[in-house]
Amino acid sequence: NAGVTQTPKFQVLKTGQSMTLQCAQDMNHEYMSWYRQDPGMGLRLIHYSVGAGITDQGEVPNGYNVSRSTTEDFPLRLLSAAPSQTSVYFCASSQRGRYNSPLHFGNGTRLTVT
Amino acid sequence: AQSVTQLDSQVPVFEEAPVELRCNYSSSVSVYLFWYVQYPNQGLQLLLKYLSGSTLVKGINGFEAEFNKSQTSFHLRKPSVHISDTAEYFCAVSAVSNSGYALNFGKGTSLLVTP
Numbered sequence: 001n002a003g004v005t006q007t008p009k010f011q012v013l014k015t016g017q018s019m020t021l022q023c024a025q026d027m028n029h030e031y032m033s034w035y036r037q038d039p040g041m042g043l044r045l046i047h048y049s050v051g052a053g054i055t056d057q058g059e060v061p062n063g064y065n066v067s068r069s070t071t072e073d074f075p076l077r078l079l080s081a082a083p084s085q086t087s088v089y090f091c092a093s094s095q096r097g098r099y100n101s102p103l104h105f106g107n108g109t110r111l112t113v114t
Numbered sequence: 115a116q117s118v119t120q121l122d123s124q125v126p127v128f129e130e131a132p133v134e135l136r137c138n139y140s141s142s143v144s145v146y147l148f149w150y151v152q153y154p155n156q157g158l159q160l161l162l163k164y165l166s167g168s169t170l171v172k173g174i175n176g177f178e179a180e181f182n183k184s185q186t187s188f189h190l191r192k193p194s195v196h197i198s199d200t201a202e203y204f205c206a207v208s209a210v211s212n213s214g215y216a217l218n219f220g221k222g223t224s225l226l227v228t229p
Contacts, residue, residue: 004157035219040123042204042221043158090157102148103217105157 002026006091006106013081013113021076021109023091029104031094032074036060036087037108043090049074081113117141118207120220127227129197135190135223137205145207147188148217149179152202161203164188175199200227 007022025032033048045058049068063085065077074093078085088110092103121136139145146165150158162173169181179190188205205220 033217040221042120043219045218092158102160102163103150103158105159107155107157 004091004093004104004106006089006109008109009107011109011111013078013111015081015083015113017081018077018079019081021078021089021091021111023074023076023106024072025074025091025093025104026072027093027104028071029093029095030071032068033058033092033103034064034066034074034076035090035092037090038087046076046089078111081111083113085111086113087111118205118218118220120203120205120223122223123221124224124226127195127225129227129229130194132193133191133195133199133225135203135205135225137188137190137220139186139188139205139207141186141207147179147181148206148208149173149177149188149190150204150206150219151175152204152222154201158204161190195225195227197227197229199225201225 004025030051034046035043037043044060046064047066049055052068052071055066055068068074088108090108091106094103095101117140119138127133148163149161151161152158161177162171164171164181172178177192179188181188202222202224204222206217208217
C-alpha cells in the first residue's frame with residue numbers, strides 16, 4: 001500500500017524561487033494537511049483541507065498556498081521562497097470527522113532555501 | 115484552543131530500564147489524545163490513542179499511556195526499553211472546530227537509549 005506519497009524528498013531553492021511540494025494519498029481520505037517540522041518547535045500546521053474544494057489555514061500559513069482539486073492530491077506552493085522556510089515538510093491525511101482515525105504521514109520533504 | 119506541553123525535550127535512558135515521557139494538555143472541551151513516534155528520516159507513525167473509555171491505553175511496541183483528566187496529563191510509559199526505541203516522540207491533542215478538526219502537537223521528546 002502506498003499510503004501518503006510526498007515528492008520530492010529533497011529540494012534546494014534560492015531565495016525568491018517558487019516551487020510546489022506534491023502530496024498524494026490513495027486511501028480515499030477526505031482530510032489532508034501540511035505540517036512543517038523545525039528543531040525544538042515540533043510540528044506546526046500550515047494548511048489543511050476537509051475535502052475537495054475546501055481549504056483552511058493552520059497555525060503558520062504565511063508564504064504558502066494550497067488547493068484541493070481532487071480527493072487524492074493536496075499540493076503545497078511556495079510562491080517566493082525565503083530562508084525562514086527551510087524546514088522539513090510533512091503531508092498527512094485522515095478520515096474527516098472520524099476522530100478515532102489517526103493521521104497517516106508521508107516521509108517528508110527536506111527543503112533548504114539559500 | 116487546545117495546547118500540548120511535553121515536559122522533557124530529551125530523555126536519556128539505559129537499555130532495559132523503564133521510561134516515562136510526560137505530556138500535559140490544556141483544553142476546555144473533550145479531547146482526543148495521541149502519541150506518535152518518529153524514527154530518523156521518517157514520517158510520524160501512531161503509537162497509541164485515547165478516545166474514550168479505559169484511561170489506560172496500550173499501543174504498539176510495548177508502550178502504554180494513562181489519561182488523567184484531573185491532572186490533564188497523558189504520560190507515555192514503557193517498562194523496559196530497547197535500543198530500537200531511540201526516536202522522537204510526539205504527544206498530540208485534537209478537538210473539534212467549525213471546519214473539522216485540527217491536531218496540535220507538542221514540541222517532541224527525544225528518547226535516547228544506550229547500552
